[in-house]
Amino acid sequence: MLAIRWVTERDEKGYFWPSEEAKKHAWVSDPNIYEEAAKDPVAFWEKRAEEGIEWFQKWEKAYEWNPPHYKWFVGAKLNVCYNCVDRHIKAGKGDKPAIIWIPEPVDEPKRVITYVELHKLVQKFANVLKSLGVKKGDRVSIYLPMIPEVQIAMLACARIGAVHSVVFSAFSADSLRTRIEDSEAKVLITADGYYRRGKVINLKQNADKAVEGTSIEKVIVVKRAGNEVNMLNGRDLWWHELMEEASDNCEVEQMDSEDMLFLLYTSGTTGKPKGVVHTCGGYIVMAYWTSRWVFDLHDDDIFWCTADVGWITGHTYNCYGPLANGATLLFFEGAPDYPEKDRWWQIIEENKVTILYTAPTAIRMFAQWGEEWPAKHDLSSLRLLGTVGEPIDEDAWLWYFKNIGGSRCPIVDTWWQTETGGTLITSLPGIGPFIPTVAGLPFPGVTADILDSEGNSVSGSEGGYLVIKSPVPPSLLRGLYKDEEKFVNTYWSEYGKEIYFASDGARWVEDKYIRITGRVDDVMNVAGHRLSSAEVENAIASDERVSECAVVPKPHPIKGEVPIAFVVLKGVEPSDQLKEELIGAVKNQIGPTAKPADIIFVKELPKTRSGKIMRRMLKALLTNKPLGDTTTLQNPESVEHLKEVTGYKG
Ligand code: PRX
Numbered sequence: 001m002l003a004i005r006w007v008t009e010r011d012e013k014g015y016f017w018p019s020e021e022a023k024k025h026a027w028v029s030d031p032n033i034y035e036e037a038a039k040d041p042v043a044f045w046e047k048r049a050e051e052g053i054e055w056f057q058k059w060e061k062a063y064e065w066n067p068p069h070y071k072w073f074v075g076a077k078l079n080v081c082y083n084c085v086d087r088h089i090k091a092g093k094g095d096k097p098a099i100i101w102i103p104e105p106v107d108e109p110k111r112v113i114t115y116v117e118l119h120k121l122v123q124k125f126a127n128v129l130k131s132l133g134v135k136k137g138d139r140v141s142i143y144l145p146m147i148p149e150v151q152i153a154m155l156a157c158a159r160i161g162a163v164h165s166v167v168f169s170a171f172s173a174d175s176l177r178t179r180i181e182d183s184e185a186k187v188l189i190t191a192d193g194y195y196r197r198g199k200v201i202n203l204k205q206n207a208d209k210a211v212e213g214t215s216i217e218k219v220i221v222v223k224r225a226g227n228e229v230n231m232l233n234g235r236d237l238w239w240h241e242l243m244e245e246a247s248d249n250c251e252v253e254q255m256d257s258e259d260m261l262f263l264l265y266t267s268g269t270t271g272k273p274k275g276v277v278h279t280c281g282g283y284i285v286m287a288y289w290t291s292r293w294v295f296d297l298h299d300d301d302i303f304w305c306t307a308d309v310g311w312i313t314g315h316t317y318n319c320y321g322p323l324a325n326g327a328t329l330l331f332f333e334g335a336p337d338y339p340e341k342d343r344w345w346q347i348i349e350e351n352k353v354t355i356l357y358t359a360p361t362a363i364r365m366f367a368q369w370g371e372e373w374p375a376k377h378d379l380s381s382l383r384l385l386g387t388v389g390e391p392i393d394e395d396a397w398l399w400y401f402k403n404i405g406g407s408r409c410p411i412v413d414t415w416w417q418t419e420t421g422g423t424l425i426t427s428l429p430g431i432g433p434f435i436p437t438v439a440g441l442p443f444p445g446v447t448a449d450i451l452d453s454e455g456n457s458v459s460g461s462e463g464g465y466l467v468i469k470s471p472v473p474p475s476l477l478r479g480l481y482k483d484e485e486k487f488v489n490t491y492w493s494e495y496g497k498e499i500y501f502a503s504d505g506a507r508w509v510e511d512k513y514i515r516i517t518g519r520v521d522d523v524m525n526v527a528g529h530r531l532s533s534a535e536v537e538n539a540i541a542s543d544e545r546v547s548e549c550a551v552v553p554k555p556h557p558i559k560g561e562v563p564i565a566f567v568v569l570k571g572v573e574p575s576d577q578l579k580e581e582l583i584g585a586v587k588n589q590i591g592p593t594a595k596p597a598d599i600i601f602v603k604e605l606p607k608t609r610s611g612k613i614m615r616r617m618l619k620a621l622l623t624n625k626p627l628g629d630t631t632t633l634q635n636p637e638s639v640e641h642l643k644e645v646t647g648y649k650g
Contacts, residue, residue, distance in 0.1 A: 003380040005408045007434060015433035016401075016410060026296050026430025028444075033431075037444035041471045044445040045285065049073055049474075052288040052324070053281075054087050056254050063471050068492035068500075072282035072474040073257040080261055080284045081159035082252045084323035085122060088115045097328045100302070101148045102347055104195040104334025110351075113148055115326070118155075121243075123250040125156035128242045132218050134187055136161030136253055139263065141185040141216070143176055143207055145169045145194035146333045149222045149239065150309045151319045153189045158261060158280075161253040165263040165275070168310025169194065171591040173209035175273075179265045182275055182481065184215045189239075193225035197338045204229040257281025263481050264312055266418040267532035268490060269522045275481030276312075276418050282474030284324055286422035290443065291321030294412055295355050296384060296429040304330040304348070305357040311529070312418040313388055317357060321422070336362065341369045345377035356404065357386035357414075359528035360396050364558045367399040374403050384429055386412045389528035390560045391516055397436035415439040415516050417502065418530070419491070421475030424448065424468065425514050438515045446473050448514065450506050455495045463507035465520060468500040476500065522615060524553040524561050529593045533615070536563050536596065539589040540582050545572045550605050550613045551596065554622040562597035566605055566618055574601035603641055607634045621646040 006022040023029040037044040042063045049055075049062075049072075059076035088094065094116035101111040113121070134140060140162050144150040150166070157164040165183045167176050180188065190207040193200045204221060208230060211219060221229065222239040231238075255261075261280045265273040291297050295317075303322050307313035322329040330351055336344050344366075348356065366373065385405050387397075392413060401411055411434055415425040425448060427433060427440035434440075442448040447469040450458050458464040468476070480487040494501035505517035519525065522533040536551040547570040553561035567582065579599045586594050606614040611634065620627050621642055627650075630639050642648070 003406065003408055004383065006383050006429070007408065007410045007432075015435050017432040017434070018410060018430050022410065023430050025298075026428070028293055028428055029430030031431050033444045034441065038447070041445045041447065045072070045471070045474055048289050048445070049281070049285045052292070053078060053083055053285055059257060059281075065470050067470070067497040068488055070470070070472050070476070071258050072285070076257040076281055077254045078257060078281060078284070079159065079252040079255055080280050080320065081122060081155045083284055083288075084155060084158075084320060085115060085119050086252070088326040089119055091326070093326050094119070096326065098323060099148050099151060100328060100330045100351060102330065102332045102334075102351075104198075104338060106339060111148065118152070120248045121152045122155045122159060124243050124246040124248045125152050126159040126250040127246040128220070129156055129162060129187065130160060130250070131242075131246070132187055134160065134162050137163065137260070139163045139165055139183040139185040141176070141180050141183065141188045142166040143169060143188060143190045143203065143210075144222065144309075145191055145203065145224065146308060146331060147191065147194070147222065147224055148331060149189075149191070151323070151331075154262070154315075154319055155323075159250060159252050161255050161259065163260045163263055165265065166310055166315065167265070168308060168591070169203060170308075170593060171310070172588055173206040174589045175591055176206065176210035177214060178273065179275075180210060180214045180216060182265070182273075183263055186215060187218045187220065188216045189220045189222070191222040191224040192229045193227040195225060195334060197335050200225040200227045202227055202229070208232075255280045258478070260478075262315065264315065264418055266312075267523055267530050267535060268486070269532060269534060271532065271534040271538040273532075273535070274483065274486060274490075276477045277479045277481055278421050278475065279478050282476075283421050284320060286473060286475030287316045287321035288324040290422040291317060291325050291327070293428055294414060294423050294426055294443070295357065295386065297322065297325050297327050297355070299326070301354045302328050302330055302351055302381075303355045303357070304332070304353045306332065306344075306362065307357075307359070307388070312416075312421070316422050336365070337369075340373075342373040342376055345374045345379060348379055348382065349377040352381040354381055355384045355386070356382060357388065359389040360387055360392040361390065361527040361558060361560050363387065363392070363396045363400045364560075366403075367396060368558060371399075371403045379404060379406060382406070382409055384412070385409050386414055388414045388416070388423075390525045391518055392437060394436040410434045413439045415504075415514070419477040420468075420473060421477065422473070424473055425516075433513075435509065435513060438509050438513050440513050442514070443473075447471075450508060450514070451495060451499075455499075459508065459511060461507050461509070463505060463517065465494070466502040466504045466506040466514070466516065467495060468502065470498060472500060524563055526553070526561055526563060526593060527559040531563065531590075531594055533563070535590060536565065536586055536594055539586045539594070540565055540567060540596075542589065543582055543585055545570055545578065546582070548605060550615055550618055552615050552618045552622065554597070554619075556597070563594065564622055565596040565599045566602050567599055568602055568604055600645055602638075602645055604635055604638045606630075606638050606642065608632070609634050618642075621648050624649045626650075
């Protein structure tokens with residue numbers, strides 16, 4: 001049978017559009033949805049909330065706006081876990097797989113968890129948490145690899161109203177400790193180890209280093225890799241032993257719509273990660289509808305989001321969104337090139353994955369490995385592709401479209417952030433268009449604009465700053481944990497208290513579609529991972545031989561960007577060994593993803609008259625762009641030296 005074409009041929013403008021089959025299949029295919037939603041966005045979201053989510057009690061007021069604060073579905077009661085699990089069983093879908101888990105070792109069988117099984121496991125684990133004294137509102141840290149226990153733990157927290165804070169498993173012990181300290185978590189859930197390219201990574205060792213002297217009272221350890229670990233008597237407990245004894249019946253907690261669901265730490269412009277606060281009602285409404293409409297998620301789909309669960313994409317599209325829809329999600333533990341560079345394509349073929357959602361950095365890596373790897377496999381089960389996390393260039397887009405999508409599948413380029421909780425800008429599969437490098441239209445009910453530095457809307461292709469206006473999307477962050485000032489300063493100050501400043505540059509295409517051009521603050525995007533310049537700088541500056549340093553991103557063909565550190569030393573001579581040691585400090589204090597690609601030792605850093613480091617100039621030096629007016633610097637004589645050490649060609 002010939003596979004269905006879900007897109008038309010490319011038109012004269014270079015756009016792809018949904019085919020007739022795609023329009024017929026899609027949940028939404030009438031472009032009027034945008035106008036209807038725009039007429040009364042609050043009514044639009046109320047309708048979404050009513051249709052998509054089961055509430056124990058309806059809201060008294062849909063939207064409350066006291067800039068820069070807002071609430072959605074005020075007074076309503078619900079439980080997110082109930083919406084992701086219990087209700088599907090009631091609806092007779094209990095035997096449907098919720099999670100298909102693919103372990104990294106090829107000889108280990110996959111694990112299929114149906115909704116009934118998930119229900120049982122989640123209830124058991126919720127009882128485990130309760131038995132350890134975890135109550136509604138308590139914080140629980142989760143430091144787990146890509147194993148189903150992570151969704152079980154998240155859902156169990158949601159069930160009893162505990163607030164989870166998932167920490168990316170490749171983050172270092174120091175990073176975990178900072179997050180534990182800020183959230184004052186009582187319990188940590190981790191694993192003995194996990195597989196990465198055939199090797200076992202000892203995760204427990206990191207966890208041990210992180211928890212000492214913190215608020216953590218109990219550490220629950222999943223036995224995954226069977227590696228030797230230290231179990232501290234009285235503090236450390238095995239997951240499987242606790243689960244054996246726990247009852248599989250646990251009532252759900254009735255949560256207020258505005259009660260906290262989770263905290264997720266992300267990088268900002270300062271050295272300290274920010275705890276982004278998401279609440280129950282608004283978040284799950286958004287996770288449900290964006291999963292459904294953006295991925296056109298149907299009952300027979302096998303949905304694969306490749307993001308690690310330690311990031312927001314993993315939260316919304318590897319857990320809450322698809323599960324709220326009663327969908328089947330595929331969850332893969334390992335690396336894309338283990339044992340061979342066709343592992344993903346093999347997984348798609350074997351499991352008949354229909355929707356693949358990944359990051360441009362992965363696509364660029366596959367393109368470099370060569371089209372022969374996907375060509376070995378039958379990928380005709382795929383009907384929709386997605387990307388997220390960074391701007392995608394036209395070459396990568398077209399490579400993905402042709403070699404993975406067989407030139408049949410649309411690509412939804414989804415723009416959003418940890419702060420937005422769900423996708424805000426993208427094309428919808430039944431409406432289109434799909435334009436390489438362009439994210440598309442704001443999701444129905446979302447009001448986005450592009451402003452110049454004075455706050456005027458820009459037109460044409462001029463470019464400016466991306467903002468979101470009221471009524472804000474239901475899933476927009478409610479705050480930064482214990483840091484109201486930073487919340488206001490970061491998001492609600494650039495253009496005043498009524499406009500959310502996204503810290504991204506953007507420009508219009510045809511005055512309606514949005515193209516994202518990248519961060520406009522000191523946040524880097526390294527292989528799709530959000531990283532703050534200041535955090536890397538702090539790690540380097542912690543070495544006493546360093547006088548000062550500045551970290552800026554440099555474009556990289558696969559990772560998108562890599563950090564480059566400019567370092568001024570304190571009376572010691574530069575050496576390769578010192579370079580390695582400083583890179584090692586970053587690895588230890590943040591994690592391997594943050595390692596600078598190079599360290600450039602310099603005599604001094606370029607500074608403004610007020611003493612601020614001119615990062616803009618350092619970026620220009622690395623990319624051979626014009627340096628601008630250097631006479632306004634405090635130390636204009638530093639420029640010649642900087643040109644020399646960076647090999648600047650102008
Ligand atoms: O710069 C934007 C980029 O990723 C940033 C948010 O990072 P994070 O909070 O880690 O969330 C990533 C996954 C949602 C944004 O400020 N970004 C995200 N999606 C896109 C993007 N840049 C361009 N195109 C996208 N589709």
